[in-house]
Amino acid sequence: MYEMIRATGLVKRYKEVEALRGLDLAVPEGTVLALLGPNGAGKTTAVRVLATLLKPDGGSAQIAGVDVLADPEGVRSRIGLSGQYAAVDEHLTGYENLEMVGRLYGLGRARARTRARELLERFDLADAGDRPSKTYSGGMRRRLDLAGALVAEPPVLILDEPTTGLDPRSRQQMWDVIRELVASGATLLLTTQYLEEADRLADDIVVIDHGNAIARGTADELKAQTGGERIEIVLRDAADRETAQRVLERVAVGGVSVGDNGRALTAAVDRGASALLEVLRDFEEHRVEVLDVGLRRPTLDDVFLTLTGHATSATPGSPAATDDSPTPTEALR
């Protein structure tokens, strides 16, 4: 399949820090790639290079076959970018913002106007369209910003943390909009800190840390590597720890981590609820008493713990090792 976004060996240095260290990306036409990583992993740097806002120190990138270094303007007419910080003019109304962007994309006056109204309607902003955008809520501004990226119906969309800082309802709305876009055939690169978001929206996921891809694959493949859901147990008595650990190890994928003075145990499992039932039955048999028990979806932190052996950390070179780190499994490269 044709690769609409392609990056090879991207390198970007800021004085002492290497923000990107040879990052490779490929997004086939009509698919969604999620770049998943913590703050400071290099996600935004990668986005800015692909959107021609930043020149890389090494490597190359093409959008729809157009090289970002050789023909930045050609790239700009093929992408729509929506950033982490909504790039809207607060003094302009929603309508004026979109009309301006349309004109600057080179649409004629009439086309820019109808397109602005269409998008306001589509993004549920029609009623607020003639109010200055500084009166908008965070979610509305973010939708307006995304609408700005779609004005010229570009074949490639780049969304940098589209839902960071949004309340659950706005996040859900944003997800719906993004799904619609993908259904209409757009190629999309999105960055996120949320594994759940990547799982719901993306065909492929690249996990990025310190400017490098540390794992890639579909959501299912990643889950198979990192284990699925987590069983979390808090024991009433730390003396039961060994017994509990033995029970958990039978259902766990990978290790069992122990924290909170030996009373809290966490294990990744691949059979979810049935594994939990089995564990509880065994606990009853061995008279292990629990204060709290739960089953939760894996988070970005869990992925990182499994892949790198350390939790997410913004500072390069200083893995935030905690006393409940599990035995590091092999880092997947």
Place this chain on the structure above:
Amino acid sequence: MSTMTRAATDGWVVAKRNLIKIKRVPEVLVFVLISPIMFVLLFAYVFGGAISPEGVDYKEFLVPGIFAQTVVFGATFTGAGLAEDMQKGIIDRFRSLPMSSSAVLVGRTTSDVVYNVLSVVIMSLTGLLVGWRIRDGVVDALLAFGLLLLFAYAISWVMAWVGLLVPSVEVINNASFIVIMPLTFVSNAFVPTESFGSVLRTVVEWNPVSTLTQAVRELFGNVPATAPPQEAWSMQHPALYTLLWVLLILVVFVPLSVRQYRLSTSK
């Protein structure tokens, strides 16, 4: 579409955006427009008595000087506006669009012409109130206003470049003060050329703010009848010399500013 047409249409779109801001937040204009009124009144009534060139109505001599000084100071507005723009998220949107890379600058300098027109109108009204008069007819007066606006436009591009270089609005306000104060005070804006010592007098005579003031005084008919003839070539042909400066500034600072904008784009 050619690069020039693209720069013009995109520049106009950005200028419209800046003008909408003036409409929505008119407060920003109030203080900038009060300062010329204040200058006219201060100089006319505070210094008017002390500085009194012989046989000259000082108020009539002064008002064209205030015009020149104010349009030069007004350019700070361009630099500040641009410095503010560069810190805002909207600039990321502009940079990711296939628009002309000079549009943000063309737009800013164009919308500031509107601001300069407003400020010249307000100054003229204040001037008329304190006794300044246009004596040489409408055509000459319009030429005078045109020259003031042209010079203001050129200085706008200088401050645009400065606005892209410095990191914040506060810095640009202070930096421009250091440049503009000497430029406007070591000129004939407030006192006649003859009152300067020989070295300083040469500087004054070739300072474009002086020639702008001189040209405007001649066009409005505000040159005192008793004034001695001008010796320097620049002061003998003030309009032409000022226009040459306008050209020179534009030729140097338009490309320089556009380059600086591109540079800060790819940091």
